Amino acid sequence: MITLHHLNNSRSQRILWFLEELGVPYQIQRYQRDSLTMLAPVELQKIHPLGKSPVLVDGDLTLAESGAIIEYLQEVYDEQEVFKPTDLRARQEYRYWLHYAEGSLMPLLVMKLVLNRLGLPPVPWVIRPLAGAIGKGVQKGYLDKQIATHRNYLEQHLNKSAWFVGNAFSAADIQMSFPLEAMAGRGGLDECPQLQNFLQRVHARPAYQRALEQGGPFIMPE
Structure with missing residues (x-):
């Protein structure tokens, strides 16, 4: 199953939205920003060396960068190409x-x-x-x-x-x-x-x- 490593108030919100648009099963691992520095917690570095979010894990594949994640989800899970033009x-x-x-x-x-x-x-x-x-x-x-x-x-x-x-x-x-x-x-x-x-x-x-x-x-x- 897909796991989205989701940081509050971050780019991962749009990945979460796309997963809902696609209607595919997924689970969320939530993280909270530091209230003073607004930085992501160090725990995210265990998932990806840069310690950023979003990070999506699908089987043995770990993906960072929201654009790359969106392209991957569209190519793999949008079989009818609802979310990508055909022209x-x-x-x-x-x-x-x-x-x-x-x-x-x-x-x-x-x-x-x-x-x-x-x-x-x-x-x-x-x-x-x-x-x-x-x-x-x-x-x-x-x-x-x-x-x-x-x-x-x-x-x-x-x-x-x-x-x-x-x-x-x-x-x-x-x-x-x-x-x-x-x-x-x-x-x-x-x-x-x-x-x-x-x-x-x-x-x-x-x-x-x-x-x-x-x-x-x-x-x-x-």
């Missing part, structure tokens, strides 16, 4: 969004999370004011502009189609959900009705709701 050109677009989510978009949002926390513990109190000011300066002068470019790009894309690959829901939408959750919390989606609508439709899916029941509350760190 060759659409498949290329599907592949693009699977890589774009973590390759281009998520690094900016992780950087914003780090810069937001420079003025907070565990940064030593004596340098918190300076560190916080540096963090705000970098965000204002560089990072927020980059995030805005991506936000506008994604909003315009969803003006053309209901989902990221045409009008059919796919695993690419599952992969894209996490950075958009992060963008909503860190970059804001107030002027992006299409992206807001995307998240609302995602949250309304029965499988997404079941994943929340299985994994517990999902709160995106700001």
Whole structure:
């Protein structure tokens, strides 16, 4: 049976969601972040050397990286190809969004999370004011502009189609959900009705709701 090593408030939430969409049997091994550092517990290093989540174990196969896990689950368990387009050109677009989510978009949002926390513990109190000011300066002068470019790009894309690959829901939408959750919390989606609508439709899916029941509350760190 599949085992998902699930860290709270992490990328593993979308793997849990995909397992629910697929309807395959699985079990969860739960882990909790350190409340101060927000880091994963060292116990995860026993499952994968990097100590990150998600990690999926299926028989003698251990997989990390959410994009790789999603591709594996789709190839092995989505026999009818419900979650992957059949058209060759659409498949290329599907592949693009699977890589774009973590390759281009998520690094900016992780950087914003780090810069937001420079003025907070565990940064030593004596340098918190300076560190916080540096963090705000970098965000204002560089990072927020980059995030805005991506936000506008994604909003315009969803003006053309209901989902990221045409009008059919796919695993690419599952992969894209996490950075958009992060963008909503860190970059804001107030002027992006299409992206807001995307998240609302995602949250309304029965499988997404079941994943929340299985994994517990999902709160995106700001």
